[in-house]
Amino acid sequence: xxxxxxxxxxxxxxxxxxxxxxxxxxxxxxxxxxxxxxxxxxxxxxxxxxxxxxxxxxxxxxxxxxxxxxxxxxxxxxxxxxxxxxxxxxxxxxxxxxxxxxxxxxxxxxxxxxxxxxxxxxxxxxxxxxxxxxxxxxxxxxxxxxxxxxxxxxxxxxxxxxxxxxxxxxxxxxxxxxxxxxxxxxxxxxxxxxxxxxxxxxxxxxxxxxxxxxxxxxxxxxxxxxxxxxxxxxxxxxxxxxxxxxxxxxxxxxxxxxxxxxxxxxxxxxxxxxxxxxxxxxxxxxxxxxxxxxxxxxxxxxxxxxxxxxxxxxxxxxxxxxxxxxxxxxxxxxxxxxxxxxxxxxxxxxxxxxxxxxxxxxxxxxxxxxxxxxxxxxxxxxxxxxxxxxxxxxxxxxxxxxxxxxxxxxxxxxxxxxxxxxx
Amino acid sequence: xxxxxxxxxxxxxxxxxxxxxxxxxxxxxxxxxxxxxxxxxxxxxxxxxxxxxxxxxxxxxxxxxxxxxxxxxxxxxxxxxxxxxxxxxxxxxxxxxxxxx
Numbered sequence: 001x002x003x004x005x006x007x008x009x010x011x012x013x014x015x016x017x018x019x020x021x022x023x024x025x026x027x028x029x030x031x032x033x034x035x036x037x038x039x040x041x042x043x044x045x046x047x048x049x050x051x052x053x054x055x056x057x058x059x060x061x062x063x064x065x066x067x068x069x070x071x072x073x074x075x076x077x078x079x080x081x082x083x084x085x086x087x088x089x090x091x092x093x094x095x096x097x098x099x100x101x102x103x104x105x106x107x108x109x110x111x112x113x114x115x116x117x118x119x120x121x122x123x124x125x126x127x128x129x130x131x132x133x134x135x136x137x138x139x140x141x142x143x144x145x146x147x148x149x150x151x152x153x154x155x156x157x158x159x160x161x162x163x164x165x166x167x168x169x170x171x172x173x174x175x176x177x178x179x180x181x182x183x184x185x186x187x188x189x190x191x192x193x194x195x196x197x198x199x200x201x202x203x204x205x206x207x208x209x210x211x212x213x214x215x216x217x218x219x220x221x222x223x224x225x226x227x228x229x230x231x232x233x234x235x236x237x238x239x240x241x242x243x244x245x246x247x248x249x250x251x252x253x254x255x256x257x258x259x260x261x262x263x264x265x266x267x268x269x270x271x272x273x274x275x276x277x278x279x280x281x282x283x284x285x286x287x288x289x290x291x292x293x294x295x296x297x298x299x300x301x302x303x304x305x306x307x308x309x310x311x312x313x314x315x316x317x318x319x320x321x322x323x324x325x326x327x328x329x330x331x332x333x334x335x336x337x338x339x340x341x342x343x344x345x346x347x348x349x350x351x352x353x354x355x356x357x358x359x360x361x362x363x364x365x366x367x368x369x370x371x372x373x374x375x376x377x378x379x380x381x382x383x384x385x386x387x388x389x390x391x392x393x394x395x396x397x398x399x400x401x402x403x404x405x406x407x408x409x410x411x412x413x414x415x416x417x418x419x420x421x422x423x
Numbered sequence: 424x425x426x427x428x429x430x431x432x433x434x435x436x437x438x439x440x441x442x443x444x445x446x447x448x449x450x451x452x453x454x455x456x457x458x459x460x461x462x463x464x465x466x467x468x469x470x471x472x473x474x475x476x477x478x479x480x481x482x483x484x485x486x487x488x489x490x491x492x493x494x495x496x497x498x499x500x501x502x503x504x505x506x507x508x509x510x511x512x513x514x515x516x517x518x519x520x521x522x523x524x
Contacts, residue, residue, distance in 0.1 A: 053449045329460050336456040340449050355511075357457035357503055373499045375454070375506025390506030394498060406498055409461075412470045416463045423465060 031056035032346035035116050035126040037106045037284050039063030039091060041070070041328040042316030043132030044421045045335030046342075047099045053343040060124055061094065062116065064105040068422070069159040071190065072328045073363075073414050078156060078167050079200035081366055087159055089422035109288035111309050128342045131290060131297070131306075132316045132335065133282020134158070135189045135326075138295065141278040142184070143253040152256035153273040156197075157189060169272045170201065175209040177271030180261055182251040184278045185219040187296070189317045189326045192224035192372070194276055196362040199229065201274075202237040203365050213239040217261060217268060218249040224325075225362060225370055225393050232364040251275070281318035288312055296320045301378040303351050304338045313338050322384035324376050330358045332417055353378065355387075361410035369406030370394045446521040452514035454507060461499075464522075475519040483516035484509075 031054055036047040039061055047061040068089045076082035091101045104118040109129065116124045137155060139146050145153070156166040170179070179201055183194045198216050205212040214237070221244050223229075233240050243249035253262040254275055261268045261275070280286075280295025290297045290306040297314040298307045299321060306312040315338050316331035324330050333356045341351040359373045374391030376384045394406060448456060462475045475483060489495035490504035507515070 049448055053447060332460050333457040336448060336451075336459075340451065340456070343449060353453060355453035355457075357454060357460070357506070359461060359499055359503070371499055373502040375503055377453070387506040390502060390504075392502045402498065408471075409498065412472055413461050416470055416472065417460050419463065419465050420459055 030058070032127045032343075033058045033060075033125060034128050034130065034342055034346075035060045035062060035124045036130040036132060037062045037116065038132035038134060038282065038316070038318075039065075039068055039094075039101075040132060040134050040316065040331065041417070041421065042134075042331035042335045042338075043130065044068070044091070044094060045332050046130050046132060046315060046339045048094050048097055048421065049336050049339030050343055051097050051099055053340055054347070055098065057343060057346060058100070059098075060100040060102055061091065062102045062104065062106050062118060062124070063091070064103070064119075066090065066103045069163070070328070070414075070418070071157075071159045071193075073410070074156070074159040074163050075193070075197045075200045076363065076366070077159075077163050078170065078197060079204040080167060080171070081200070081204075084160075084164055087163075089418060091422070093423060094421075106284045106287070109284065109312075111289060111312070114311060126311070127346060128311055128313065129288070130313045130315065130338060130342065131282075131285055131288060131318060132314075132331065133284045134317050135279040136282050138278040138280050142182075142251065142275070144256065145254050145275055145277050149254060149256040149275070152259070153254060153270075153275045155275055155277050157193075157276050157279070166272070166274055170204060173209065173212065173271050176211040177209070178269070179205070179212065179214045179272045179274065180268050180270035181214065181216045181274045181276065182254070182261055183216060183218045183220065183223075183249075183276055185245075185250075187326060188276065188279050191325055191327075192229075192360065192362045194218075195223055195225070195229045196364070197274070198240060198242075199232070199237065199362075199364045200366075202233075202240040205239065206237060210239075212271075213241065215268065216240070216242045216249070217251050217263060218242060218244050219251065221245045225372055227396055228370040228393055229362075229364065231396065232368060232370075236365060236368070281314070285314060285318050290314055291318075292320075294320070301382060301384050302353065303341050303345070304334060313342060322376075322378075323374075323386050324356065324384045325358055325360065327358055327360045328417065329360055329413070330356065332421065333357060335421075356384070359413065361406060361413060363407055363410055364403075365407075367407050368400075368403040369408070369410050370403070371406055371409070446518060446523075450518060452511065452518055454511060455515040455518050458515070458519075474524070476522045477524045478516075478520055480513070480516035480520035483519060484512055487512045487516075 104120040108117040154166040156162040285291040290309045304313045315334040317326040375387040379385040490500045
């Protein structure tokens with residue numbers, strides 16, 4: 001485009017923008033207009049809390065699916081110990097709090113005109129946009145792993161049909177079969193998730209198909225709550241094998257036709273293959289120009305504002321937020337804080353220095369829970385770091401009663417958080 | 424009688440000046456909004472977890488001190504209590520104390 005054409009183009013776009021888009025509500029003197037994209041632990045929390053902070057702010061929650069299916073505890077569904085329905089929530093109570101619900105994928109984000117266009121064609125002007133899109137799969141980043149392959153080798157890393165598919169495959173597997181789980185290099189959603197899943201699948205096999213085994217092929221050399229998991233595996237699941245990156249655990253290609261996972265020096269044949277693939281921020285983050293080359297969204301930890309796109313905040317798994325883990329607990333905590341921050345910014349105020357707690361339970365068996373907890377705040381370099389002296393995992397030597405208690409607490413947490421967001 | 428009058432007058436002043444107690448999410452001190460991930464604030468879910476809303480702030484401060492020093496044991500709270508200073512805990516406790524169930 002020549003300089004002249006470019007000028008003309010910009011001029012005409014600006015004119016068109018003026019004609020097409022109504023003035024943002026904020027400019028009209030109201031309390032402001034916020035659009036939240038993504039109705040999971042981060043986004044649904046944020047939308048609801050903005051109304052609690054200032055009911056005059058117009059809030060629209062955009063979500064592609066009318067029913068949210070939660071990932072935490074979904075490994076119990078895979079092991080046949082929980083109904084998928086127990087993972088599902090609707091948006092009625094959030095709508096009753098005067099949040100407008102739009103069930104549609106977000107198709108386009110106009111950063112300059114501050115408008116979201118939905119798949120339904122609806123245009124939503126905003127003063128502030130909150131993106132909480134969770135993760136998307138980086139299809140083909142692992143050679144051989146595309147959407148068709150996921151029908152044979154489910155990822156089950158976004159709960160729903162994929163969760164049920166993996167469950168059905170485990171049920172159909174003959175006793176004596178091998179379940180292979182491949183784990184991508186960090187970062188990915190729910191750091192301890194693959195190991196909880198391996199544990200609960202091993203539990204299912206031990207109780208129902210005892211000649212079978214589970215192999216974890218890992219692209220990492222260490223993992224969350226590692227010592228606790230490995231200690232438990234030693235006593236509970238002799239048929240569970242963990243292959244680290246250094247031991248040739250990194251899967252470099254998959255072939256769904258032959259059900260083979262390839263590493264640098266080996267090939268692993270699976271009867272059931274759960275490929276947890278490389279991930280990135282949900283697609284709308286890319287559309288909104290809020291994702292960087294890593295596929296994730298860099299944010300200012302003070303406000304969770306995108307450092308790439310103006311007037312856009314990114315929370316939950318999609319955000320790059322230093323040491324804060326990609327957990328549902330963190331997304332929920334960020335959702336609440338982002339709501340306060342957005343309301344404050346709309347009112348012309350300044351956000352406060354945030355501080356977060358994260359708590360995350362994992363089940364090694366239905367009555368054996370372990371946890372990690374931590375407190376986070378932004379350090380001098382602007383990244384979230386764990387507060388020194390705080391945090392840590394469950395004691396390594398704890399009696400069975402403690403493990404059973406933590407398993408119960410995992411369910412308690414889920415109920416309480418789900419109630420806060422959807423109830 | 425004068426006491427009752429005083430109370431009524433105070434209630435009126437408070438109603439007209441629009442000074443709600445500082446208990447909304449916007450008034451939450453650092454860290455406070457995270458607690459409700461585990462500690463229920465809404466209708467009861469039958470959780471064994473302690474409710475913080477409307478509690479005597481001194482009780483919350485004392486509990487957090489006991490967790491920090493190891494006097495009181497808890498699976499998760501010992502690790503979390505160590506991430507907060509005395510002043511931060513006091514602020515969080517008084518914010519929850521000011522809320523109504």
